[in-house]
Structure formats: structure tokens, C-alpha cells
Amino acid sequence: MNRTLTLTTALCAALSVTAGATTYPLTLTDDLGRKVTLKAEPRRIVSMLPSTSETLCALGVCDRLVGVDDYSDYPAYVTTLPKMGGLYNPNVEAIVARKPDLVLVSKYGKLEGPLTQAGITVLAVNPETYDEVFSKTLILGKIVNREAQAKALVTSMKREIAKVEILTKTAVKKPTAYYEIDPTPYSIGPNSFMGTLLTKAGARNIIPASMGDFPKVDPEFIVKQNPQLILGVDAGTVAARPGWNTITALKTGKVMDIPQELNTLLGRPGPRLPQALRGLAKLIHPELFK
Incomplete structure (x- = not known):
């Protein structure tokens, strides 16, 4: 039998x-x-x-x-x-x-x-947008004759991402956030894969979709938006920028550089996206992961 x-x-x-x-x-x-x-x-x-x-x-x-x-x-x-x-x-x-x-x-x-x-x-x-991470994974699966494996990978990634979202949806406060990917400064729009991760991690992006996925931002715009959280740059650098010492995030100690390993993960639209989201969510809402 x-x-x-x-x-x-x-x-x-x-x-x-x-x-x-x-x-x-x-x-x-x-x-x-x-x-x-x-x-x-x-x-x-x-x-x-x-x-x-x-x-x-x-x-x-x-x-x-x-x-x-x-x-x-x-x-x-x-x-x-x-x-x-x-x-x-x-x-x-x-x-x-x-x-x-x-x-x-x-x-x-x-x-x-x-x-x-x-x-x-x-x-x-x-892949540049969040949805493209999954659609391009399926395309790569088709290219190398591994479509079943690609579908299974996408399903697994989405399941792990959903587990983090269940936690972050319970957050009492979701801070307004500025995420810096380059000191020029360049940031992330809400429709980019990184911007989507920021939202799913329990923050509110100050960059509007109209600026694009990875826009160069006027520093005065950031000061005007007065984010409650700044990610991707250290407090000393922020404090030295003209006018930035008035930003709430700096005053309240909510300026956080991102550890190198997590920073690498967050910049890669690939299979470790769930780990990237979990790491970012832990930075923003450590209270949810105790």
C-alpha cells in the first residue's frame, strides 16, 4: 500500500x-x-x-x-x-x-x-516595485525552466511577509519617516519595493508617490515635512546639516543608521525580502518583537 x-x-x-x-x-x-x-x-x-x-x-x-x-x-x-x-x-x-x-x-x-x-x-x-519582485521571480523561473520552484518561492515569501504585517498592524503609532539611501540626498518613494517595505514595517513615508520610486529630494522639503523618524543616516550627520536640527526625529533621538547587513538586505529585491522587512520592522517597532 x-x-x-x-x-x-x-x-x-x-x-x-x-x-x-x-x-x-x-x-x-x-x-x-x-x-x-x-x-x-x-x-x-x-x-x-x-x-x-x-x-x-x-x-x-x-x-x-x-x-x-x-x-x-x-x-x-x-x-x-x-x-x-x-x-x-x-x-x-x-x-x-x-x-x-x-x-x-x-x-x-x-x-x-x-x-x-x-x-x-x-x-x-x-525589479523596482514591490510587485515586480514577485513577477520577476516568476519570469526568472520560466527562463531557467524552474516555474514550479519559482511559484513555491513566491508563495513562501508572501507568507513570511504576512507574518510580519500581522505584528505591525497592531502598532499603536506609526511614525512619519524619511529613509535616506544616499546623502545627496536620495530617498525612496512609496511605490518602490523599499518604500512598500517601509509602509509594511509600520511607518508613514513622507515622500509622495509623485516624486518617483527613488527620487533626489530637496533637503528643505525634508525639514518642512519634519519626520518623526529618520532612517539610513546617523544623528551626527543629520545634526550637522543646515536647518535639520529642528526636525522632530533628531530632537527625540529617532535618527537611526541601518546596520550594514540589514542595509544590504533592504537594497536587494530578491528572495530575502521577508528577512529585510522583519529587520526593518524591528528597528521601527522593537516593542512588537519582544
């Missing part, structure tokens, strides 16, 4: 995988608006985004990576792979030398031009 049940389960699983298998050639429209055709299932992949490297590994195809960008460092396996440069200083010759059948890039940096000229298939997959 048990043997029959086991065989039936295995057969159903095999049929399920077959039914959900990607068929090639596969044509996709990438984030640069280009139609790109994959002739066969990619086996030698160069990833030029840390979040993409993480997602591919989470889908179980880490072993297909033959090169990664300089900032890919998770999981530990990718630190052993050849480095191909960064977004604005990619090593095109090194990438070509790895003989990839697919290079996954950001829509920024203009790397697709020289690589396409070299006869290499290039696809821009660049």
Missing part, C-alpha cells in the same frame, strides 16, 4: 513538473523593451545583479552561474565565482570569455549593447 502510494506520488510530481516545463525557443520582452529569444534552456549564466544571483540560487540553479557582478555575495557559493565588474564598470571581455549562453543585466548601465554585438544573449530583468 505504502509503495503504491509512493509510486503514485512520484508519478504525479513528475507529471506536474513536465506539465509546467518551459518550452524553448522562448521569446520574452525584457525591461529594456527588447524582444529576446532563448533558443534553449540556459546552462551557462552570468548574473550582473546581486538580487538576480540570489534568486537563481533560491530556484536551485546556482550551479549554472559561471560569473557574477562584484557585489553578489549571497549565498556563500557565489563568492567563489569569477567577478565580472559592477553596473557601471563591467568587464565585458571577462564576461565574453566565460562563454555564457545568457547574461542577466540591469536595465541601467548599458551593458546589453557590447554583449549583444559579441553575439551573446542578454536579458534585462530589473
